[in-house]
Amino acid sequence: MKIDCHLHLPVREKLSNLDAQKDFLLQELQANNIDYGIIIPDNIPESSIGNLDQCLTLFQNEKSIFIMPSINIVGEPISSVDEFDDLFRKKKIVGLKIFPGHDEHYPNDVRLNPFIDVCRKYDAPFVVHTGWNSGNPGAAKWNNPKYIVPIAVRYPDLKIVICHYFWPELEYCYQTTRSYKNIFFDTSGLADHEVEDATGKDIIMSVLEKTIADKPNGVLFGSDFGMCNLASHIELIDSLSISDSLKEAIYCQNTIDLFHLNLNR
Numbered sequence: 425m426k427i428d429c430h431l432h433l434p435v436r437e438k439l440s441n442l443d444a445q446k447d448f449l450l451q452e453l454q455a456n457n458i459d460y461g462i463i464i465p466d467n468i469p470e471s472s473i474g475n476l477d478q479c480l481t482l483f484q485n486e487k488s489i490f491i492m493p494s495i496n497i498v499g500e501p502i503s504s505v506d507e508f509d510d511l512f513r514k515k516k517i518v519g520l521k522i523f524p525g526h527d528e529h530y531p532n533d534v535r536l537n538p539f540i541d542v543c544r545k546y547d548a549p550f551v552v553h554t555g556w557n558s559g560n561p562g563a564a565k566w567n568n569p570k571y572i573v574p575i576a577v578r579y580p581d582l583k584i585v586i587c588h589y590f591w592p593e594l595e596y597c598y599q600t601t602r603s604y605k606n607i608f609f610d611t612s613g614l615a616d617h618e619v620e621d622a623t624g625k626d627i628i629m630s631v632l633e634k635t636i637a638d639k640p641n642g643v644l645f646g647s648d649f650g651m652c653n654l655a656s657h658i659e660l661i662d663s664l665s666i667s668d669s670l671k672e673a674i675y676c677q678n679t680i681d682l683f684h685l686n687l688n689r
């Protein structure tokens with residue numbers, strides 16, 4: 425079984441509406457033998473990858489798709505803390521994500537504290553975009569893991585997932601965060617050509633293998649599909665020098681456990 429914990433609706437010239445984007449996404453998941461996925465909507469009202477309400481409606485009858493909304497504290501909010509609380513209570517969402525670097529705020533901005541409390545209430549992951557943005561290295565100043573560590577210290581019961589492993593500085597991110605048992609990583613974007621060129625494929629594989637050795641439940645399979653290639657991310661996991669049982673945990677069990685996914689809903 426494979427679960428992709430980091431998906432977006434794809435934007436392609438031939439895809440003229442959200443329904444077409446959804447169909448293309450589901451086709452790609454099936455073609456790559458991905459059994460379940462977590463869709464991340466945008467945190468603005470109008471977006472080519474859909475907002476929360478649009479994604480909730482679009483996937484309401486898709487048992488293989490879970491939803492993880494993203495928080496907006498710098499622009500027009502599309503959901504309040506109370507709305508997220510209600511969606512968690514109704515089991516319609518499985519985590520919350522922030523986009524520091526796309527949004528100009530730090531992960532430890534105090535405005536995020538009420539949202540963190542909601543994640544703690546439901547034992548749901550707090551997921552953080554990190555690293556360069558494509559063509560924009562300066563975005564990383566907003567999401568440096570040194571701003572994530574204080575959250576892990578203050579909230580030891582909070583499960584934090586770092587996306588993209590603060591590329592291209594994976595080794596720095598590993599050394600900065602390795603002591604914190606409540607920090608996890610997804611593999612989203614790490615098999616993208618731009619990320620590999622900036623970081624080095626050997627470094628990516630080495631840091632992932634060290635992270636898995638430190639904490640076997642610490643790495644989750646994610647592709648950032650919509651923007652990145654699914655097959656290349658599967659190849660990345662398959663190429664790691666780890667046991668088949670650890671690969672299986674990365675592909676599915678770690679995500680099931682961390683996000684409390686109910687696959688029989």
